[in-house]
Amino acid sequence: MELLPALAISASGLTAERLRLDLIANNLANINTTRTPRGGPYRRQVPVFAEKLREALGQSPGQAPGRGVEVAAIVEDNTPPRLVYDPSHPDADPNGYVALPNINIVTEMVDMITATRAYEANVTVLNAAKAMTLKALEIGR
Template sequence: MDFSNTLEVSADGMRAQAERLRVAAENLANKDTTGSKPGADPYRRKTITFKESLDHASGTSTVKIKEIGHDNSPFETRYDPSHPAADSKGYVKVSNVNSMVEIMDTHEAQHSYEANLNTMQITRSMLTRTINLMK
């Protein structure tokens, strides 16, 4: 594998983790979103799925985003009869976003992003040293 392939693999990893971070941030931002009328569904947590992508020309395997989907787990309910989205019994559907899960996803995405960034920095350093040797 040459250096350009290494940089491409790391860049794809960084793009994937940046998108993962964006999805987690969107989930956290909408955690308290409810429906606007009785019985309406609140914000549904988004999920992200990755896939392996093989570049046959170079023989490298990188990560790509397969799908941004939705978490189909059930909504919880909260008793709040004064809320505009409360049903006849006074319950409001609340989002299925779990803050702890999203925070853990952001930490994991950050660590993976940093690992790919470190790989790029090491590759750049090796390229620079090789060029300096050729002078």
């Protein structure tokens, strides 16, 4: 395996997981946001990852390994908002229910742990590729 592509693949994974962690932090920060500029409660955001296509680089699938990952889109979760009875809230409907964001803190924490572990795995690969490069330079002396 060539080392520079390994570094590029790991770097793309680091970038994608960092964005995923940013979205999780944004979701948690807006867990009680009932009013957005578009109207209604905040909607949970999730990234959609896609493999960087080999064909875009002019290579057939059998020629080379993948080229990493990219964020294809950031989409809103379509689950309905949580309804909480609070007639004193300024955003309560006529029946006294407030539409809160569709964010589940347990889901966000599990996503945070998996994103952190994926980030750590990419750092490990990056460090291994760097160590192999240094060894190759030592051998070349």
